[in-house]
Amino acid sequence: MAVKIDQDVCIGCGVCEGIYPDLFEMGSDGKAHVKNVSSYDNDLASDAASQCPVNAISVE
Numbered sequence: 682m683a684v685k686i687d688q689d690v691c692i693g694c695g696v697c698e699g700i701y702p703d704l705f706e707m708g709s710d711g712k713a714h715v716k717n718v719s720s721y722d723n724d725l726a727s728d729a730a731s732q733c734p735v736n737a738i739s740v741e
Contacts, residue, residue, distance in 0.1 A: 683741050684715050684726050690737040697729040697738060705729060713737070 691712040697705040704721045708714045730738035
């Protein structure tokens with residue numbers, strides 16, 4: 682599975698980082714980015730995706 686953030690859609694609200702800071706981080710560009718991790722909790726990633734106000738996160 683892969684977690685992706687559409688940078689053209691992300692508004693940098695930080696909700697994803699608040700839900701799952703081990704996977705998401707805010708970049709110097711003011712937008713969320715997926716950290717380079719070897720594994721992640723799919724339930725937390727899916728929760729972050731569902732809470733994103735602009736639906737910029739996909740968990741595939």
